[in-house]
Structure formats: C-alpha cells, structure tokens
Amino acid sequence: MKIYGVTGWKNAGKTGLVERLVTEMVARGLTVSTLKHAHHETEIDHPGRDSYRHRQAGAHEVLVSSPQRWALMHELRGAPEPALDDLLARLSPVDLVLIEGYKRGPHPKxxxxxxxxxxxxxxxxxxxxRAVASDVGAGDVALAGVTVPVLPLDDTGAIADFILRDLGLAR
Structure with a gap:
C-alpha cells in the first residue's frame, strides 16, 4: 500500500485538493483511501444518536453498520493519539492512501x-x-527558496501525474 500526503496551512486548499485527487485517481482505476488528521476535537457522531449514547455510556469502540457503510469509532479516553503507522495498519489494503495533514510525518507529500x-x-x-501545488506561478517571489517542482494548484491531472510518478505507480 503506497501513501502520499497533502499538507499545508489552514485554508491552503488541502481538502479540496485531496477530494479532486481521489476522484482523479479512482477514474484512473486505482483504489484509494484517505486519512485526515485534525488538530481539534472531531465529532462524527451527534447527541441523541444511539451510537453517541453508547460512547457516552463508556464504550471503548462503537461500530455502526448499515447496508451502505460501516464506521468504527474508537474513544481514546485519555490515551495518546495513535501514531500514523498504527492508523494506517487499520485500513484495508488499497493502491494508495492519501493523507491530509501530518506536516511533520516522514512520508512524501x-x-x-x-x-x-x-x-x-x-x-x-x-x-x-516533494512538490508545491500553488495558486501562484513558479517564478513568483512568494515561492522564493523553493527547490522542488511547483505545480498549479488547480491542475489536478498534473498533480496526480507527479504523485503517481513519484510513487512508481504511473501507468
């Protein structure tokens, strides 16, 4: 399973880029999963829902299943946040995992x-x-000191091509 990150500061376009890359990669025949890191408390459940009530009662994990999808919620309850490698190990095998966030992780991004x-x-x-996807051109003064390739932020195809070449997945 190959991994590649999309990183940057808040409002830099990370989520939109990941969304477009997933669409592009899937259209090219790859299986893709994503892993998103949040710096704030993330709530994917809502008060009053059965699963929320299970977690509030003290459940360590709550798995919700339906004919369309299933989701596993794991409460840390004061334990440290798992390492990126531990989280990746929980995913089903795919061709590519796109990771949003984890600025300091050693994976390519x-x-x-x-x-x-x-x-x-x-x-x-x-x-x-390994590259910067920006809304300014490579020669712009804002990119001074950048020694990696600069790609247009809105050129999803070129960014996907770069990632696939970098990972040895280009077809």
Missing amino acids: IEAHRLETGHPLLAPGNPSV
Missing part, C-alpha cells in the same frame, strides 16, 4: 499553498515535501 493565507511555505524546511 505535496504542499498546498495559497498566497492569500499569508503563511510561509513548509517546503524549504521540510525534506518530505
């Missing part, structure tokens, strides 16, 4: 960058960033 966010680029100080 694309940095999503939008000039309007005003944040500095991660790429110059992060050797795991």
Whole structure:
C-alpha cells in the first residue's frame, strides 16, 4: 500500500485538493483511501444518536453498520493519539492512501499553498515535501527558496501525474 500526503496551512486548499485527487485517481482505476488528521476535537457522531449514547455510556469502540457503510469509532479516553503507522495498519489494503495533514510525518507529500493565507511555505524546511501545488506561478517571489517542482494548484491531472510518478505507480 503506497501513501502520499497533502499538507499545508489552514485554508491552503488541502481538502479540496485531496477530494479532486481521489476522484482523479479512482477514474484512473486505482483504489484509494484517505486519512485526515485534525488538530481539534472531531465529532462524527451527534447527541441523541444511539451510537453517541453508547460512547457516552463508556464504550471503548462503537461500530455502526448499515447496508451502505460501516464506521468504527474508537474513544481514546485519555490515551495518546495513535501514531500514523498504527492508523494506517487499520485500513484495508488499497493502491494508495492519501493523507491530509501530518506536516511533520516522514512520508512524501505535496504542499498546498495559497498566497492569500499569508503563511510561509513548509517546503524549504521540510525534506518530505516533494512538490508545491500553488495558486501562484513558479517564478513568483512568494515561492522564493523553493527547490522542488511547483505545480498549479488547480491542475489536478498534473498533480496526480507527479504523485503517481513519484510513487512508481504511473501507468
């Protein structure tokens, strides 16, 4: 199972890029899963739902199943957040896992960058960033110091091509 990340600062376009990449990769015949890291408390369940009530009662894990999907919720209850490798091990095998977040992880990644966010680029100080997908051109002063390829943020095909070549999955 190959992994590749999409990283960047808040509002840089990470989620939209991951969404477009999933669509693109699946259209190319690959099986794809995603793993998203959140820095805040994430709630995928809602008060009053049976599964929420199970968790509130103290269940360690709650698995919800229906004819369309199933979901496993695991409560940490004060335990440390699992390492990325531990989370990846829980996924079913696929061709590619796209990881959103985990800026400091050692896996290869694309940095999503939008000039309007005003944040500095991660790429110059992060050797795991293999390319930058930006809304400004490669020659723009905002990208000074970037030594990795710069791709247009809205060119999903070119970004997918880059990732697949980098992983040796190009067909």
